[in-house]
Amino acid sequence: MRRARTPVPTRRPTVSDVARLAKVSVGTVSHVLTRSRYVRPRTILRVERAIKRLQYRPNRVAQSLIRRRTHTIGMLLPNLINPSHVDLLHAVEETLEAEGYAVLFGNSQNSPHREGRYLEAFRDRGVDGVITAIAMDADPSELRKMAGEMPLVMVNRQVPGWDGDCVLCDIATGMRQAVDHLVEVGHRQIAFLNGDTRIQTARFRQAAFEAALRRHRLRPAAVSAGVFSVESGYSQALELLGVGVQATAICAANDVMALGVLEALKKLGIHVPEGLSVVGFNDILYARLASPSLTTVHVPYSEMGTKAARLILERLVTRGKSTQQVTVMPQLIVRHSTAQAPGASRPARL
């Protein structure tokens, strides 16, 4: 004996089903749904009862086709390895969900090609806008072209010459705080370990580092580059110290790398911070948990995500009006991976 599966080919109810049951026209059903014109209370009631009985819910695909709004926003990130990007996603999702928007998520993996594919996929699916932290080597003209077709807000990373919406962090200030801190506790020989310099953030951070040093009439003890990963931080540190670079402190371009540096120093038997100071950038959750806990520059990614989401929401009402460039401030968090430079007497306070 076969059980009767699939009770009825139970098609989802549509407006006309509701209309028929409520004995009104489809137009009226639509109007009570969207309250787009006055409907007699009695009629409303009839319609609402029909809706309830049929468990009717409007088909948003059909609505989107005609309203040209999907209530969906695309969010494009260059990776998920960096916990900071996850914070961005988290904040964006939370803010948008509260306003009835859903988020289409894409990972460009830092490839401009994938990024382009995603922007098209988003656009073709009719997203109302996109928030993106661009890939390295992103094509500015491509980006501008897409921005012509839908609201686009840049977050965390910037494309040169971009005058649209964006929310960025003042890296220069953050890096200055880090360098000032190091110099203040007596460091003069500071090395910089960078990520992939094809990524704008990497170039900006290095430039900011060098500028901050110059203010103290100092020059980098060394500068090297790799990629933004634990392994790269690890091997760059090994390499640097292997070739005998004289440095009393290492500045890593981000926390993930800094954790790698810490690993390397552990392996080399160099104590942090007594033997060498280390500072990171971003303040990911695990920076605090490292041992020693990592001194780093806190970047308010959640705040940036929230602001980016609000910006895109605004833009959806003020179609193409005046754009906004928002900048948020980073903040140095001194923990236990930095200390007075070996052999340096405590300098007089400024």
Added chain:
Amino acid sequence: MRRARTPVPTRRPTVSDVARLAKVSVGTVSHVLTRSRYVRPRTILRVERAIKRLQYRPNRVAQSLIRRRTHTIGMLLPNLINPSHVDLLHAVEETLEAEGYAVLFGNSQNSPHREGRYLEAFRDRGVDGVITAIAMDADPSELRKMAGEMPLVMVNRQVPGWDGDCVLCDIATGMRQAVDHLVEVGHRQIAFLNGDTRIQTARFRQAAFEAALRRHRLRPAAVSAGVFSVESGYSQALELLGVGVQATAICAANDVMALGVLEALKKLGIHVPEGLSVVGFNDILYARLASPSLTTVHVPYSEMGTKAARLILERLVTRGKSTQQVTVMPQLIVRHSTAQAPGASRPARL
């Protein structure tokens, strides 16, 4: 003088624009686009040229309305704090993108209410299916109802009595490996620190822990519960040791908590692993970077994500056919947070 912005209210081209330019009917345009019937090569060429000239791309919203396929999959996660969930998302996104699917991402924050809202939002937007790691206290009947409306695959977390698609990890085996390891190096007093026991995973892990102990005719030195966070691991450890529980090893229900335990022990001046052994669960990236590096049970989240994605893809073709329950195997990774129990002589090998 005002610059001429907005060159033309440049409406996006549609099939009829292409048809007009190529001097064919809209039907033909559609058919060359979808190769759904034979079209003379010359005609194809004309159409393709028109498409290129107009930079035409089909409106997927319109396509979706008629084809009842959006090429979009919903992915629902209970949080992003646990890096393992991020691995899941990463793998799902990667697998799906390669097949031309986009992913709508939702964070239920472990709230069944939010979960329900998201499932409806997904369904109303016409997703072709959803992959979900359910929230705690999820409503099985609600889930089953939604599964009636669209393909649903459960990942990582399971709803009781669910006979649909799912991909799970064999927690019992993983926990047994961890406990066996601890017992083998002489531990007899092992405490278990759990997360929120309203979460199924928490209950399963605790049950698995107790079962594994029983095989050695042992009972937990203590069991406590909190939430799956660093802070909770920290405070539970403090609490446990504060009330003088005799334990030579602590088993944390996941790595994030285990990191908190490590912090607490550091604060108490208890050396790990000499004074106390600690083991985690999941093998997040930062488990390796903790100091001491964390002994933990590796759970192949990326693999689970990939399998879940493949499963949903299969289900899209085999509409409602035989379901699959996939189980993946965890693997204990012994690092430096576990060692012989204090005072225990190395036991003879079994």
Added chain:
DNA sequence: CTGAAAGCGCTAACAG
């Protein structure tokens, strides 16, 4: 106050 009807952009019969 409400109904009828014309689409949104596309696909898929149905005719030739």
Added chain:
DNA sequence: CTGTTAGCGCTTTCAG
């Protein structure tokens, strides 16, 4: 081999 046409499920005039 290709054109015409009837919708997908909804919104929104335009008439009453």
